[in-house]
Amino acid sequence: MKAAFGILGRLMIRPGSALAVLFLTIIALAAIFADLLPLDPFRQNLLHSLEGPSAQYWFGTDELGRDILSRVVYGARTSLLTAAGAVAVAALFGIPIGLIGGFFGGWRDAALMRFVDVLLALPAILFAMALIAVLGRSQVAAFIAVGITGIPAFARIVRAQTLALRKRDFVTAVESFGGSSGYNMFRTILPNAWSPILVQVVVLCSIAILLEAALAFLGVGVAPPTPSWGEMLRTGKSYLYEAPTYALLPGIVLTLTILSFDTIGRALGSLLEDRHDTGTATAGGVTS
Amino acid sequence: MSEPVLAVRDLTVDFSGPAGPIPVVRGVSFDVHANEVLCIVGESGSGKSVTSLAVAGLLADTAKVGGDIRLGAIDVQRADAETLRRMRGEDVGFIFQDPSTTLNPVLKVGRQITEGEVAHGRLSPSEARARGVTLLREVDIADPEGRIDQYPHQFSGGMRQRAVIAMAMAGKPRLIIADEPTTALDVTVQAQVLAVLARRQRETGCAVVLITHDLGVVAEVADRVAVMYGGRIVETGPVREIFRAPRHPYTRALLRSMPRLDGTDARLDPIPGQPPVAINLPAGCTFHPRCALQNGRERCLRDEPALRALAADHTAACHFAEETPERPPALAAEPRPLPAHAAEAPLLEVEDLRVHFPIKAGLLRRTVGAVHAVDGVSLAVHPGETVSLVGESGCGKTTTGRTVMGLIPATSGAVRFDGQSILGLDRRRMRKARRQMQYIFQDPYSSLNPVRSVEEVIAEPMHIHGVYDEMGGAPWVAELFDQVGLSRTMMGRYPSEFSGGQKQRIGIARALALKPRLLILDEPVAALDVSIQAQILNLLQDLQRELDLAYLFIAHNLSVVRHISDRVAVMYLGRIVEMGDRDALYERPSHPYTQSLLSAAPIPDPAMRDRDSRIVLEGEIPNPAAPPPGCTFHPRCFRASELCRREAPRFERPDGLATHLACHHPGPLFDERAPRAMERAT
C-alpha cells in the first residue's frame, strides 16, 4: 500500500502524468456518480434533434433530441466497465499462461504459446468482432471479446519476465531448499513481476477503451440505447453535414481518456524501469 | 625526462544525481611516458574507469569534467569535437572490458578493425582488407584471411579481445588505455591476451594505461602503479616499490587481504567495513573508517591528506605514511589442524556422475548430440573438510555442484549423502535430504529475493520445510544474524539496502538456517571486491570450525582455492584431470593442464614476473559438444603424443606422484620446456 502511494506520488511530480491522473479521476467520478447529476441520457426531444450547443444542451443534441453531454457522461460507464472487465479477463488467463509456459518450458510452453499465436494470428478487432457475432451484443460480450484479445500481451510479458527471473539465483535458491514449483511461481516469481504487469494493466485499459469504441463505431458494440462514445461517433458521422459539432465532445473525451491511460502507462514504465516496448507494440494492429 | 605522452592534472568528474552532483573522481593527477605501462588499480567505485574515459573525452554529457588533460599537444578539455575525434584512434586507442559487447554484432570484424583508419583518411577502402589481415596476424589470430569476413559472434572471447587490441593499435597511437582488458577472460586466455598486449606495446613503443582490480595482473605488467580509493589516487610508485614497501595503509591492507597462490595457512587479514560510495564519502581521509593507522587521531577525521612525495617517484596520500611498517609482519601462521573426521565415512560421495544436455537440431528438433557438461566425475567429501573443484569456465564445475544439489537431473552415476543415494528420490524424500545440504550462490545480487525483507529471506527455508517454530523461530533467525556478523537491527531491511559482502553474509545465514552438514559453495567470493573477499573467506573458515561443516567449494580463482581447501580437484571439459591434497597439488602438480593453469595465474609479486616456468597455452577450451578424441586436453597440451590423440587416459595415481590424475605422460615440471607454447609466450 505504501509502495502504491509512493508510485502515485512520483507520477504526480510529472506534469503530464498528473494531468492524466486528474482527468481520469474526473471521468471515473462522473461514471460512478452519473445518477446524482441532473442528466438524462435517454429523454428524447424530437423537436430539438441535431441541435448545436445551447444553454439548455451545452454540447447539442443527437438525432433523437437526447442531450449529448448526458450521453457522454453515461458513456464513460460503458468504456470504464469494458476496460475493467477486459483487464480482469486478460489477466486471469494471460498471467497463468505466461507463468506456466515460462517456468516449465518444454511441451507445456510450446502448447500454450501456440494457443497464444492463434489469438495473435488475427487482428484484435476482427477477433473481437467474430466473438461478438457469436455471443451477441452486450456489455459482457464486449469485455469478454476485448479481454480475450488482451490475453496474448499479458501471457507474453509474464512469460518473458518468468524466463528472466527463472534464471535468477533467488529462484534457484528456493528450489535448492525444496520449495515447490507452485510456490516458486506464485510466491517468488509473481511478486517480482508485478511492475511490468501493472504497466500492462494500464496499457491494456487504453487499448480496451479504444477497442470498445471501435466496435461500437462499427455497430457491434454494446446494444443501444446504452450510451457509448464509439456509437455516438458512428451516428455523428452520418450527420456530418447537418451537425458537424455532434462528434466533437465524444471524440475529444474518448481521445483524452486513451491518451491519459497511455501517458500513465508510459510514465509507469519508465518509473519502474521496464521496457514494455512489447506491450505498446501489441497495441499495434488493434484498431486501424 | 622526456615529455609525458599523457599528463593529467587535478581531474575531477561529477555525475549529476537527484540530490546534487556526485563526486566520482576528485582531483587525480598522473603522467604516462612512452614505453611505459601505468596500472591504475582500485576496487569497484574507486573512480578508475571513469578516469580513463574522461581522459579521452568519452564520458556522457551529463558528467562534469574539471581539471587539465593534455595528450601530447592536445588540450582535451578545451579541444573542439573534431580535434577530439581525430585524437581518438590517432593518438589514443581503447581496449574495453567485455569483448562480447565492445564489437558491433552485425558488422564484420575486418571492417570494424580498419574503419577507424579509413575514417581518418589514412587508409583507402580498397586497401582495408589487406590491412585487416595484417592487423589480425599481428595479434596471433590464426587464419586471418578467413577470419576477417566473420562476425564477432563467430570469434571466441579471447580472439575477440585480440581483435579489439588489433583495432586499438591499428592507428599506432601513442597511448593505449585498457580498461579491465582481461577481467572477462579465463586465466589461460588472460595470459595469452596479456602476452599479445605486451608484445605489441614493445613493438610500437606506445604508453599504456591499464585499469584493473587484479593485483596479480598489476604485478605482471606494470612499470608504475597508481592506487585509487574513493575517487582519488592514494599512492603512486614503481611497481616493485608498491609491492615491496607500500606506504599507504590502504595499499598495504589490500596486499595483505589477498590469498596467495604460494600462500601460507595464515589467516587472511581483511580490511574491515565497506568501500566508500561516492554519494556519501566519509569526511577527512576517505579511508579513515577502515584504516589500521588512524587510531582515533583527529587529523584523519578532519583533513583529507594530499598526495606527497615520500621518495623519488613514490607518493602517498596519508598523514602518517611514515608509520606504515616497511615489511608487513606475517601473521603467526597457525598450523591448520587436519579435519578430525577425515578417516570417517564420507558425507558426500559422487560416483561417475554424468550430465549430458541434448542438442536438438533439424526439422523435427531431434536430438543430434549432447553437450557433455559433466562426463564421469567421482569425488568424496568427508565431514568437516573442504574439497574444491577448480577449473576454467565451461569445465563443468558448477554443473557438478548443481547436480549434486538436485537442481539439474543427472544423466547417470550416483550421488550418496550420508550413505544414502539421493538421485531419483521422490519430491518428499528429496526435500528431506536437502535439509542436510545447502547451496551458496556466486552472485549475491541475484540470489536474494528483492521483494522480501532479509529476515523473511533467512526464514524462508524453514517455512518451506514447515519447521520454522521447531527450529526456534525469530530468535534463531536473530542468532543467525549474529553468526554471520550482521547487526540484528538490519533484520527488517530489504536486500537492495545491503552491499555485496553483506548480501553474501545473508546468503550464508540462509544456508545455515536448517543446520545443514554440507555447504556447496559456487564461487562465493568471485563477485566481491578483494578487500571483502577476505572477510567472507574468514567467515567461512570460522563457521566450518564452529559448526563442523563440510564444504564443496567451486571456484576458478586458484589462490582462493589454495587458501581454503583441504583437497583440490582440477576439472577440464567435464572431467577431473587431477586431484589430491592441496599442498601436493599446488607444489607438485603432475598434470600438464594443472601445471599450465598454475603458471598462467598472475602472482601479485613483481619479483616473480620473469619466472621461467611460464607456460602459455595455445588455443581455447574446445566446445564440450564436440570434445577432442582421446585425451580431451591433447590439442593444447605441450606433452601430447600419438597415444594422447588416440586413447583417453585412466584416472589413477602413478607410482611416485602425489596426486591422482588422468594423463599418459604425467610428471613434475622440471626444466622441461614446452617448445610450442614458449614460442607464443615470448
Next chain:
Amino acid sequence: MTGYILRRLLQLIPVLILASIGVWAMMYAVPGGPVAAIVGDNATPEQIAAVTRQYGLDRPIAVQYLDWFGSALVGDFGESYYSRAPVLQLIGERLPATLHLAVAATIVALLLGIPVAVASALRPGTLLDRILSGWSALALGVPTFWLGILLILLFAVELRWLPSASGYVPIWEDPLQALRNLALPAITLGVYVSGILARFLRASLVTELRADYVRTARAKGLPERQIVWVHLMRNALLPFITIVGLMMAGFIGGAVVTEAVFTYPGLGRLLIQAISSRDYPLIQGCILVILVLYVAINLTVDVLYAYIDPRIDYR
C-alpha cells in the same frame, strides 16, 4: 536456409489447424447451433430438417469438420448466404483494394515515423524529443475513426478538395484519381501506425545508443554520422523490420475501422457486412483468408530477418 523455412512452416501447421477449428466452431457456438445460423431463429421444423439434410449436419461432428476443412484447403468456402456468389470470388474482388490501402498507409507511416524516431532518439530528454514523443502519443491515442471524421470534415466538407467516401481505383488505371481516393484513408491509417513505429524505433535506438559498441566506435574516432547511420541503424533496424511486417500484416483485414469511416471497399468492410448480415460462410472465408495472409507475411518477415541478421544461425 531451406531447412529453417521448412521448420517455420511446420510450426505453422498446428496454429492453422487450431485456428480453423475455432473458425469452424463459430457456427456451432451460435445460439441454436449451425441450423439457426443458416435459416435464422424463426424457422419451421420442416426447414430445419431440410437444412440439416442439405448441409449434412446429421453426420458425426468430426466428419463435418474434416469435410469443411478439406474444402477450405482448396479454397472452397461455400457460397455467401446473402449474395449466393462463391465466397472466394467475393474476397478476390476486395483484395486489390485492401492491398492498395496497405501499401499506401505503410509508406505514410514510414515517412512520418522514421524521421520522428531518429530526431528524438539522438537527443533524448531535450525539448525536441519531448515534442516528438508527444506527437507519437497523440498519433497513437487519437482513434482512427475520429481522426478520419475530422479529416473528412476539413478536406471534404469544408475545403471540398477530396471525396468524403473513397472508392477503389487501381493505381495503374488512373493514378491521380487513385491517389485522391487513397489520400485520406492512407493518412488516417498511416498517422496511427507512425506513432507505433516511432515509439518502437526510438526505444530501440535509445537502447542501442547505450551499447558498448557505440562507445568503441567513438573511441576509434569515427564521425558521429557514421556511428549513427552505420553502427546504430544496422542494429536498430533489425527488430524494426519485424514491427513493420506486423503492421503491414495487420492492414490486411485489420483496417476495418478506416475502411468503414471512408466506406472503402476493402476486405475489412466485406467482413463487417458479413457479420451484420450473419453470412457465416463469408465470415469464415474472410477470417481464414486474412489469417493465412497475416501468417504468411509474418513468416516472410521472420525469414527475411534471419537472412539479414548474421547472428541467427538458420540451419
